[in-house]
Amino acid sequence: MYEVRTDLALEAREKFEEDNVEIKGVRLEEEEVAGDIKIVKVVIETENGAKAMGKPRGTYITLEAPNMIDEDEDYHREISEQLARMLASLLPEGSKDMSVLVVGLGNREVTPDALGPNVIDNIMITRHIIKEFGTYALGEEHTRKISGIVPGVMAQTGMESEEIIKGVVEETNPDCIIVVDALAARSTKRLNRTIQITDTGINPGSGVGNHRHAINQEAMGVPVIAIGIPTVVDAATIVTDTMSDLIGAMAESSRLKGLGGTLETLDEMEKYELIRELLSPHLNAFFVTPKDIDEAVKRLSYTISEGLNMTFSGSFFKQA
């Protein structure tokens, strides 16, 4: 089966819908909330489900808001609120003095990859103040010890993000970790319009080509929540999809009827082999991103950082 690169569980799930396949061990819940926001929860409950989806067991919550990238008074407070609500549902029960390490993955120098670092710039960091002056130094709203780090990318540091984070975790002992990262989607239509929140952390797929190691509870020893927004599509994906459409169109074209007939005799496997042969392997070194990505990343990073600040200030937390 031709493997499509997507970091979104929602898109991995949709592939099966297209093929009218049901997947055991994968549960879907949908919810519409005010502000034209759609929330889809994909829960992978079994190892079989995980294998079929190509993603580890756990909960993947997707917020879709078509107007997420439109200019707003400031940063789409209603989306930040839903993000805070969803995030709180995945976080461990939060005692008033729990500590959270927020990690901004990605490369600050590459616009669509700067989402994580930008988020760290705008969250309210409190750990050092509470450590020095006590839990109520900042008022009743800010009793949780929040720390943040931007580990950078391997070309800049020579180290895996996972090595840096693990070291920091061992030295500072947070109760949980929240990782923010820019994602790759399969469809350009999802770019900058979707937030995924998952309790499975970061789990780079096999064969994806990047050598990021897992940043999850198993590796870190504490719960890891990952928040991501797709900001790029792999160049190979966009080309594959359009070629697939072309073959489909030929099969249906009246003008190209005979041709369509011939193509229909190709099975899926043969079609994808044809495409793969034509795909320059060097396309793997390229990504596709919207021309207004600078404005989008700037606005989206506020939406996330405000959602995090709301979460940490406590109103959305389950109290221990």
Next chain:
Amino acid sequence: MYEVRTDLALEAREKFEEDNVEIKGVRLEEEEVAGDIKIVKVVIETENGAKAMGKPRGTYITLEAPNMIDEDEDYHREISEQLARMLASLLPEGSKDMSVLVVGLGNREVTPDALGPNVIDNIMITRHIIKEFGTYALGEEHTRKISGIVPGVMAQTGMESEEIIKGVVEETNPDCIIVVDALAARSTKRLNRTIQITDTGINPGSGVGNHRHAINQEAMGVPVIAIGIPTVVDAATIVTDTMSDLIGAMAESSRLKGLGGTLETLDEMEKYELIRELLSPHLNAFFVTPKDIDEAVKRLSYTISEGLNMTFSGSFFKQA
């Protein structure tokens, strides 16, 4: 005829080679120089040539160096030297006290578009010093009054780059203008490997979708040299090209022989219409760029700024 978006005259010319068409009024000169650098000069001599090429009359010099983006001791001095030599051949004869305004077009916040602004950060600015302390304030090497500006993009300023530059030119009266800009290529293989230098300035094609006005001698009243490096390919272009390859492959495939036969009955026009129908129009809002674009732009902007500094310090100038 389906129009392919490229800012490179060399690529516009190549299209005709593919089609075995000769173009009257377009002259080609090639030169190999040390350091594995290939220099191609395309001279559009007549209005007919201009029409065929879709570019205004003038000289377009292309430096191709496959190792341009490889890491070097610092910034590929040998390429900077060739750039300085070519640039001097296009500049008006330079008296010792001529003044040059260097313009860094593009969006500093979008990595592949930051080339122009980055170049301005590293050229030696002398106008204010020479204006205050005289021609020899900086020694015999730096007698030319160099000024620089980064006008920003319309979404940031609300103004055309051309309006800003024209105003600055009218106030400060430079003898000539050098504009540095990131370009769009047709082929991903040219990205970050090619420098184009032209005496025609910046002339946005019709229908390209951006509303940049011309920045050329006619608009500005003084000679305008443009230096550019392709850092992106339009998403539509990359998809079109691969689909075109797919159709070609089908026509040749032994497995798909009948199909090939059918396809061969389609003329160019029909093929492109088929492709155009399938192309999402929203692809125009996307670009394709290499994953290591941050390192590439950083290094390439040094190659250009050093070439400019060499040019201005005089050793490459024709003396008046």
Next chain:
Amino acid sequence: MYEVRTDLALEAREKFEEDNVEIKGVRLEEEEVAGDIKIVKVVIETENGAKAMGKPRGTYITLEAPNMIDEDEDYHREISEQLARMLASLLPEGSKDMSVLVVGLGNREVTPDALGPNVIDNIMITRHIIKEFGTYALGEEHTRKISGIVPGVMAQTGMESEEIIKGVVEETNPDCIIVVDALAARSTKRLNRTIQITDTGINPGSGVGNHRHAINQEAMGVPVIAIGIPTVVDAATIVTDTMSDLIGAMAESSRLKGLGGTLETLDEMEKYELIRELLSPHLNAFFVTPKDIDEAVKRLSYTISEGLNMTFSGSFFKQA
């Protein structure tokens, strides 16, 4: 008389209060508003007043808010509102389609000087959209054509900011100009706590050492409002002030009584000459700024940009 460097009319005025001098032609109005904000209006009404104050005739409004730099939910909306109210009182009567050019003076690379550039990053730019799609393209709230520019500093461009702005004004014909700049105060206690708004534009004092030319109505041909926040104190000023305190303390010291007596025989002139002799002239090349200037400039630039956005969206404008 020893000249003290301050960009704040309020501080220039206070000097006379210390000396118990009344100044003809200078009127003072004070107002306390909600949110612990104090508004002082200094109106220089005559040429004599201008001479005494060392500042041109016009209105200088100062907003003082001691908590301006404290961390807030986001950016001190109440201060932005007062800024918008004051700004509207100085702006020409604003027809619904007036056009405003906002200029961010200063050096983006030097933290306390980055205030102006940062403000431009966050104002809502509309000119290009309204020019293309008409007055109501953005809804009834955004009918004014707002453009913005960051001219950079002379070491980066080789040009006076004034030359660049004048050129842009001539090409784009705004109805008025708003210039945002970081200022120098006399007292470190005012840094980051005061906003000055004036209809006199930017008028560099004689002997200040920088060669900025005036950016005012006379130079530009349209009204120029300047908004500034003091973020630095000249190193020479801070040293002068403390030496002056030292001499004062000696005069009062019981231990140093005789010494005090001797010092009292020095008149102001002699005191300042003593200080001036001791002051290293190279101190003019240094400035003093708070250690947390990065956070302060980030927050203050939002306070100003939000004030500008409120002003432009119309609710604070006098309607023509």
Next chain:
Amino acid sequence: MYEVRTDLALEAREKFEEDNVEIKGVRLEEEEVAGDIKIVKVVIETENGAKAMGKPRGTYITLEAPNMIDEDEDYHREISEQLARMLASLLPEGSKDMSVLVVGLGNREVTPDALGPNVIDNIMITRHIIKEFGTYALGEEHTRKISGIVPGVMAQTGMESEEIIKGVVEETNPDCIIVVDALAARSTKRLNRTIQITDTGINPGSGVGNHRHAINQEAMGVPVIAIGIPTVVDAATIVTDTMSDLIGAMAESSRLKGLGGTLETLDEMEKYELIRELLSPHLNAFFVTPKDIDEAVKRLSYTISEGLNMTFSGSFFKQA
């Protein structure tokens, strides 16, 4: 004794020279090298020496080059070479496959504090490549595994730099650490003109006000070399020094003879108490830095990063 804040061992030593005091256990060596560079080595050999100097035992090498901040062809290669030579003399004997972690301390957002982060941007990072492809992947010159990190400051991360670095060291096990940091000098004349290299790491003085913990061999378990350039003077220091000059001048003034006599009866202690009383404590929150600090930090960070690159590429290393 009034404590003067300086990070430079050379300045701590000079204080004693002024006072004509000899310090046991502190050895001085001077060397003049080509390019108008003066090298001073201060070796603190005993605990007594350490106590007198207020700095731990170890070697402090200072490179002084008055033209270090002048604009050069690029970055003062001759200074980088001396830096590489000195650095190699302090590094542990370097086997061909040793690993080095380079740390850029400081705040990227505050211009004079951005030295360390800027250096990391320009060193050649090799650890990830050598780890994946072996010692000779990059040629014989680059066999050492270089990694780099910018830990940020406590207000941004909520963590001590020391905690982050220690964690990273434990995960990645470098053979030694090089820390680059901007320093505070006592004299403005030293700013941007001096490089200090020491094998004692970073050892924040008691009472300095910042809560940085030590980053040295004891804390990290491997040798720590610190490289620093003074880019700021504490505001309190500059004021203290000028007041001290004022008192001195009064004592010598013929006009103020009687006064001078009186002042001479004050001992050092009394003088400094007088000054301390007058010094606003809030001055501790301010620093003094040159107006052209952006250009200086940009150029100096190249001088250091090139020195590091030379060191790592091996020609300056003692071979094991």
